[in-house]
Amino acid sequence: MENPLRRGLVEDRTGDACAVVIFGASGDLTRRKLVPALYNLAVSRSLPNGFAVVGVARREKDHATFRAEMKEGVSKHSRRKPIDPAVWSDFESAIGYVRGSFDDPQTYVDLRAHLETTDAERGTKKNRLFYLAVPPSEFGVIVKNLRDAGLVEPGSHRPRGAEAWSRVVVEKPFGDDLASARALNDVFAGTFDESQVFRIDHYLGKETVQNLLVFRFANSLFEPIWHREHVDHVQITVAEDIGVEGRGKFYEQTGVTKDIVENHLMQLLCLTAMEPPISLSADAVRDEKVKVLRSLRPMERSLVQNNVVRGQYARGFVRGEEAPGYREEPDVSPSSRVETFLAMRVFVDNWRWSGVPFYVRAGKRLARRVTEIAIQFKKVPHTLFRAPDGGISPNVLAMRIQPDEGIALRFTTKEPGQHTILRDVAMDFRYGSAFGSNTPEAYERLLLDAMRGDATLFTRHDEVEEQWAYIDRVFEAWRAEANAPPPLYTAGSWGPEQSDDLLARDGRRWRKP
Amino acid sequence: MTSGGGASSLIAWLERELREIWAAQDEPGAPPMSRVCTMNLVVVAPTPTLAERYTPVVDDVTASIPARAIVASLDPESTKTSLEGTATAVCALENGRKLCSERIVLRASGADCVRVSSAVDALLVPEIPTALVWLGRVHADDPIFEDLAQSADRVLLDSEYTSLSSLLHVTAWARAQPSSPRVADMAWTRLASWHEMVARMFDEADAMPYLERVTRVSIAQASSAGARLGPEPALLLGWLATRLGWKTSRLGGALRLKRPDGTLVSLDLGSVPRPEGVADMALARVTLVAEGFEGTVERELGTGIEGTRDADTLLWRRVLDGKTMEHRVRLGANKAAKWLERTLHRPAHDPAFDESVAFAEHLVDDGLTVS
Numbered sequence: 103m104e105n106p107l108r109r110g111l112v113e114d115r116t117g118d119a120c121a122v123v124i125f126g127a128s129g130d131l132t133r134r135k136l137v138p139a140l141y142n143l144a145v146s147r148s149l150p151n152g153f154a155v156v157g158v159a160r161r162e163k164d165h166a167t168f169r170a171e172m173k174e175g176v177s178k179h180s181r182r183k184p185i186d187p188a189v190w191s192d193f194e195s196a197i198g199y200v201r202g203s204f205d206d207p208q209t210y211v212d213l214r215a216h217l218e219t220t221d222a223e224r225g226t227k228k229n230r231l232f233y234l235a236v237p238p239s240e241f242g243v244i245v246k247n248l249r250d251a252g253l254v255e256p257g258s259h260r261p262r263g264a265e266a267w268s269r270v271v272v273e274k275p276f277g278d279d280l281a282s283a284r285a286l287n288d289v290f291a292g293t294f295d296e297s298q299v300f301r302i303d304h305y306l307g308k309e310t311v312q313n314l315l316v317f318r319f320a321n322s323l324f325e326p327i328w329h330r331e332h333v334d335h336v337q338i339t340v341a342e343d344i345g346v347e348g349r350g351k352f353y354e355q356t357g358v359t360k361d362i363v364e365n366h367l368m369q370l371l372c373l374t375a376m377e378p379p380i381s382l383s384a385d386a387v388r389d390e391k392v393k394v395l396r397s398l399r400p401m402e403r404s405l406v407q408n409n410v411v412r413g414q415y416a417r418g419f420v421r422g423e424e425a426p427g428y429r430e431e432p433d434v435s436p437s438s439r440v441e442t443f444l445a446m447r448v449f450v451d452n453w454r455w456s457g458v459p460f461y462v463r464a465g466k467r468l469a470r471r472v473t474e475i476a477i478q479f480k481k482v483p484h485t486l487f488r489a490p491d492g493g494i495s496p497n498v499l500a501m502r503i504q505p506d507e508g509i510a511l512r513f514t515t516k517e518p519g520q521h522t523i524l525r526d527v528a529m530d531f532r533y534g535s536a537f538g539s540n541t542p543e544a545y546e547r548l549l550l551d552a553m554r555g556d557a558t559l560f561t562r563h564d565e566v567e568e569q570w571a572y573i574d575r576v577f578e579a580w581r582a583e584a585n586a587p588p589p590l591y592t593a594g595s596w597g598p599e600q601s602d603d604l605l606a607r608d609g610r611r612w613r614k615p
Numbered sequence: 616m617t618s619g620g621g622a623s624s625l626i627a628w629l630e631r632e633l634r635e636i637w638a639a640q641d642e643p644g645a646p647p648m649s650r651v652c653t654m655n656l657v658v659v660a661p662t663p664t665l666a667e668r669y670t671p672v673v674d675d676v677t678a679s680i681p682a683r684a685i686v687a688s689l690d691p692e693s694t695k696t697s698l699e700g701t702a703t704a705v706c707a708l709e710n711g712r713k714l715c716s717e718r719i720v721l722r723a724s725g726a727d728c729v730r731v732s733s734a735v736d737a738l739l740v741p742e743i744p745t746a747l748v749w750l751g752r753v754h755a756d757d758p759i760f761e762d763l764a765q766s767a768d769r770v771l772l773d774s775e776y777t778s779l780s781s782l783l784h785v786t787a788w789a790r791a792q793p794s795s796p797r798v799a800d801m802a803w804t805r806l807a808s809w810h811e812m813v814a815r816m817f818d819e820a821d822a823m824p825y826l827e828r829v830t831r832v833s834i835a836q837a838s839s840a841g842a843r844l845g846p847e848p849a850l851l852l853g854w855l856a857t858r859l860g861w862k863t864s865r866l867g868g869a870l871r872l873k874r875p876d877g878t879l880v881s882l883d884l885g886s887v888p889r890p891e892g893v894a895d896m897a898l899a900r901v902t903l904v905a906e907g908f909e910g911t912v913e914r915e916l917g918t919g920i921e922g923t924r925d926a927d928t929l930l931w932r933r934v935l936d937g938k939t940m941e942h943r944v945r946l947g948a949n950k951a952a953k954w955l956e957r958t959l960h961r962p963a964h965d966p967a968f969d970e971s972v973a974f975a976e977h978l979v980d981d982g983l984t985v986s
Contacts, residue, residue: 105823107814107858110967116811119819147808151815151931151942188928188945225940227819265820506710535651535681535714 117143117553118267119152120229121220123213125204125244126236127157127168131273133175136233137197139545141176144193145186146542148550152225154196156216160203168199181543196224204236205243210251217253228255228266231552235273238282242289245270249293271300271552274365275356276561279577280570287563296563300552305366306559307544310507310533314373314475315387317501317509324499325378327479329454334496337476337613338370340464343420344471345593346442350433357440359412362464364573368395369561370503371460374475375450384557388565395568399449406579408607411589411600413443415467418593425467425593441588442466445601446576447608461605461612467593472615473503487522495526500615508532622730625700626737629719632702636717648706648713651681654746654959655739657763659731661751663688663722669750670720675952677716678707680959683740687721689728689759696725698734732762744768746959747796753781755788764788764796769963773801773954774846775894779979782846786972797963801954802846803971804961806898808946809851809912812931813901816910822935825908826859827874831881835900836985837889837916844884844983845896852882852978853971855903863977870981884985890916909934914946 122140124132143149157168173194177185200216202209220226232248234241248254248268255268270290277283290299305311318325327333340362346353353361372391379386401409416427429436443465450460479497487494498512510530517523533541551559580586591598596612605611637650658673660666666688673684684705699722706715719738723731739745747767753760764770770789774782782800789798817826832855834848855861860875872880887899893916900913910933931942 105814105817106826106860107810107817107855109858110965111810111814112807112961112965112967116815147811147944150818151940152819186945188943192943534709535649536653537679 116148117150117153117550118229118555119150119225119227120231120267120553121154121156121217121224121226122231122233122549122553123156123158123217124233124235125158125240126234127199128159128161129235131235132157133171134179135543135545136235136549137172138176138180139543139549141180141185141190141193142182142542142546143550145182145189148546149193150553152227152229154198154220154224154226156213156220157197157199158202158204158209158213159199160201162201163199165197165199169194169197172197204240204247207247207250210247210253214251214253230255230266230268231549232268232270234270238272238275238277238286241272241286245289245293254293267298267555268294269298269300269552269555270294271302271549271560273302275360276301276365276566277570278355278360280567280574283566283570287567291563297555297557299563300548300557301561301563301566302548303365303369303561304544304548305369305503306561307546307548308503308507309541310501310503311370311373312547312559314501315382319378328477330456330458332479333455333458334478334480335458335608335610336374336460337478338367338374338460338462338474339476339613339615340367340370340473341468341596341615342466342471343468343594345415345425345428345467346431346434348432350431353431353442354434354438354440358442358444358464358466359573359576363444363446363462364569365561367462367464368569368572370473370475371448371450371462372565374477375455375460377454382558384560385562387558388562392562392564392568393452394450395565395572397450397452397455398572399451401446401572401575401579403575403579403582406576409447409604410576410579411443411445411598411604412441412580413445413465413591413598413601414438414440414588415442415465415593416590418467418595420467420469420594427590427593428467439587443468443588443591443597443601445597445604447604459608461610463597463601463612465591465597469594469596469614471505474500474613474615475503476500476613476615478610487524494524498613500613502615506532506534508534622698622727622734623737625698626734629700629702629738633717633719636702636704646708646711646713648704648715650704651714651716652683652740652743653680654682654744656680656682656684656746656748656959657735657739657767658684658686658748659750659759659763660686660688663690665750666720666722669951670718672951672955673718674705675950676956676959677705677718679956681714681716683717683719683738685719685721685735685738687723687731687735689731690722690724691728693724696727698723698727698730700734728759732759732766735763736766739766746771748772748955749785750776752777753784753788755784761788765792765794767796769797769799769959771799771801771955771958773951774850775802775805775897779846779849779975782972783976783979786969799958799961799963799965800846800850800968800972801951801958803850803965803968804954804958805949806847806851806854807957808929808944809898809901810854812912812929812944813855813903813910815931816903816933822908822933825905825935827876828905828908829859829874829880829903830878830906831883831902831904832872833883833885833900833902833904834898835885835887837893837897837899838886838895838985839889840886840986841984842886842896844978844985845898846975847896847898848884848985849975849978849983850971851898851901853974854967855901856974857967857970863974870978870983884983886985887916907936 200213255266372394375394376390379390414428445463448460477499481496500510508531510528512528517525589598702719704715705718706713745767746769748771786798817823836845836848861872864871902911913930915928929944933940
C-alpha cells in the first residue's frame with residue numbers, strides 16, 4: 103500500500119530508509135563522486151530520515167578518520183560549496199566505517215554487526231544498498247560473502263514501505279567481453295534477482311541524456327521525421343581532450359572500446375534509435391534499447407576493415423599545450439597496441455533505420471572535449487537558389503551532452519540584401535542559460551533512483567550482454583589481423599586520417615563539434 | 616521616459632531601448648553578452664515602494680530563470696497622472712559569458728493606471744509562457760488584475776503576505792475563466808518541506824496503519840492567541856484532510872473533522888509567540904496523534920543562521936510504539952526570490968493544491984481562530 107500522504111507530492115523524490123554500504127570506500131570514486139552526491143542529496147532533503155553510509159575497505163581507520171576524509175572530499179568535489187555546517191553535522195553522524203578484507207568472512211560478520219546497530223540507532227529498516235566501487239574481479243567474492251553472512255534479503259522489487267530489501271549497485275566495466283559479462287551476470291543472479299541489480303552507466307544519469315527521451319517523445323515535431331525517409335545519417339561523438347591521466351595501467355587493459363564505446367556510446371546509440379516505449383517503466387525503456395542492440399548489423403570479420411577505424415594518439419598539442427603520445431604515458435608499454443580512438447559505421451537493421459548509417463567515434467586527446475549526437479537530415483530534393491559550392495547545407499539537429507549541454511538546429515537562411523545569398527545559422531538552446539547550471543550530478547540521480555528501486559537509468563543484464571556481443575566481433579577481427587598496431591593520430595586532432603576516409607567513402611564528413 | 620506622448624510612444628521608446636541594448640557592441644575584453652528569455656515575468660505591486668523593494672527579487676529570479684521581467688507599480692490615488700518606464704538588461708556571469716534578461720519597469724499614477732495592462736500586453740514576448748505575480752490583495756473585479764491575469768498562463772501570489780481570501784478570490788476567478796490560468800501560491804511552495812516531513816512519519820510499513828487511526832491533529836501558528844487561522848496552517852490542514860479523505864461536519868455550528876470510517880478527529884488550533892522577523896501567522900507546528908503514535912513537525916522559529924532570522928530548522932519527531940526518533944532539517948534562507956523561483960519551477964497544475972484550497976474555503980467560512 104502506498105502512503106496516501108505521498109499522493110500528488112510535487113517534490114516527492116526521497117529515497118527509502120536504508121544503509122548505503124560502499125565497498126572500496128578508500129577509493130577515489132567514493133571521495134570524489136559518491137559521498138559528495140549523497141551529501142548533495144542531504145542538502146536537497148532527498149535522503150530519508152533512516153539513513154546511513156557505511157564504508158568498507160582494507161585500510162585501518164576509525165569512524166572519525168573516515169568522516170574527516172569524506173568531509174574533505176565533499177569540500178573539494180561537491181557542487182554545493184561551502185559545506186553547510188548544519189547539514190554536514192547531521193549527515194556526518196550517519197557515516198561509519200568497517201575495516202576488512204573483502205575475502206575475509208570476518209569482514210562481513212563485522213559489517214553485519216555494524217548494520218544491526220545502524221538499524222536500531224538510525225532506523226535504516228534492514229534495507230541495504232551495496233555499492234561495489236571495486237574492480238570486477240572483486241564482485242564474486244563480495245557477493246558470495248554477503249550471501250553467506252545473511253546480509254542479502256531475498257526477493258524482488260517491493261513497493262515502498264514493504265519488507266526489508268537489498269540491492270546492489272555495480273560500477274563499470276561490467277565484464278571484459280561477452281563471456282566475462284555473462285559470468286558476472288551469473289555471479290549476481292546466484293544471489294540477487296535482476297530487479298535488485300543496478301549496473302551503473304553514469305552517462306544515463308546526465309540530464310541531457312534523460313532529456314533525449316523527453317525531446318523525442320514529448321515534442322510532436324521531431325518524431326515524424328526521425329527515420330530513414332528524412333535522416334541522411336547520424337553522428338555520435340564522445341571526445342575527450344585529456345589523455346589517460348595516470349590511469350595507464352587501467353587503460354592498457356581496456357582501451358577506448360571497452361572504456362567508452364561498449365557502454366556510454368552504445369547507450370547513446372540506443373536512446374537515439376529506439377522506438378517509443380509503452381511507458382517509462384524500467385523494463386519498458388530497457389526492452390526498447392535491447393531491441394536496438396539486437397537490430398545492429400553484426401560486425402562480421404569481413405566488415406570490420408571497412409567499417410571500423412582505430413587509432414592511438416601520438417605526441418601533439420592540445421589546447422595549446424604539448425601533450426605526450428600514449429606510449430610515453432606512465433604505465434603504458436612503449437610498444438602498446440591499445441586503441442585510444444575508435445570510429446565505426448554502424449547500421450540498425452530495422453524498419454525505421456534501414457540504410458541509415460550511424461557514424462560513431464570516441465577518443466582521447468582529441469581536439470576538444472565534447473559529447474554530442476547529431477542527426478543530419480537529407481538535403482532538399484531540388485535547389486531553387488543559387489547555392490554555395492556543394493549545394494544547400496542539410497539541416498542538422500545536434501544534441502550536446504557535454505559540455506554546454508543543449509540542442510542546436512542548423513538551418514539555412516537568406517542574408518539581408520539585394521541578392522539571395524544563403525547562409526547557415528543555428529537556433530541554439532543551452533540548458534545552462536535557460537535553467538541555470540546548478541543541476542544535479544549524474545550520481546545524485548542514480549543513487550536516489552537506486553534507493554527508490556527505480557532501475558530505468560541502469561543497464562539490464564541482457565543489454566550488457568548484447569553490447570558485448572556486438573563489440574566482441576570487432577575484437578575477434580582485430581585478433582585475426584594478428585593485433586596489428588593501430589594507426590597513430592596527432593594529439594589535438596580529430597583522430598587518424600582513416601577515420602575521415604570512413605565517411606569520405608560515403609561522400610560524407612565528420613562534424614567539427 | 617514618461618508617456619507625455621502617449622502610452623504607445625512610451626512602448627515604442629522602451630522597445631527601441633531594448634533593441635539598442637542588444638545592438639550595442641561588447642566592450643573589448645568584456646565577457647560576451649547573450650540575451651536569454653524563457654518566459655515573461657510580470658510583477659504588479661500596489662505601491663511604488665513595494666515595486667522598488669521587489670525589483671531585486673525579480674533580478675535574483677531572472678538570474679536563474681532568464682525572462683523578460685516587467686515590474687509595474689500602481690499608484691491610483693495619486694493626483695499626478697502619468698505612465699513612466701525604463702528598460703535595462705540584467706546580466707549574470709555564467710561560465711565566462713554574460714547571460715542577460717530584460718527588465719522593464721513601469722510606474723503608473725492616477726488615471727493612467729488603467730493603461731498598465733495594455734502597456735504590459737504590448738511588451739510581452741510572444742510564444743513563451745507568461746507568469747503574473749500579483750503582490751497586493753486581489754479583487755477579482757479589478758480590471759487591471761483581470762486583464763493581466765487573462766493574458767497570463769499562471770497567476771502567482773503569496774497568501775501569507777496578502778490573505779487567504781485573496782487566494783480564494785483568485786482561484787474562484789480562475790475557475791470561471793475559459794482560458795483557465797493556473798494559480799499558484801508561494802505559501803504552498805513553502806509548505807513542501809512540511810508535506811515531505813509529515814509524509815515521512817508514515818512511510819514505513821509498520822507506521823502506515825496509524826494514518827487511518829489518527830484521532831487528533833494539533834496545528835500551531837506564530838501569532839497572538841485569538842488571531843484568525845493563517846493561510847499556511849489552513850492549507851496544511853486542507854492538504855492533510857484531502858489526502859486522508861477527511862470530511863468536515865458541523866455540530867452546533869462547530870467545525871468537526873470526520874475520518875472515512877466515521878470516527879471524529881479532534882482539531883486543536885493554537886499559537887506560539889512570533890519572534891521578530893517571522894511572518895505573522897506562519898505555520899509553527901503540526902502534530903498527529905493516534906493510539907501508540909505521535910508525530911510532530913515543528914519549526915524552530917528564529918534559529919536562522921543564513922542571513923535571515925527565519926532560515927529555521929524543522930524538527931521531526933515521531934514516537935511509535937514507545938520508540939522515539941528525531942531528525943532535523945534545515946529549511947534554508949527564507950528569501951522571497953527563492954520562493955518565487957521554486958514556485959515558477961513547480962508544475963503549473965497541482966491537483967493537491969486545488970483540493971487543499973477548496974478545503975480551506977470551508978475553514979474561512981467558519982472564521983476559525985487559534986487559541
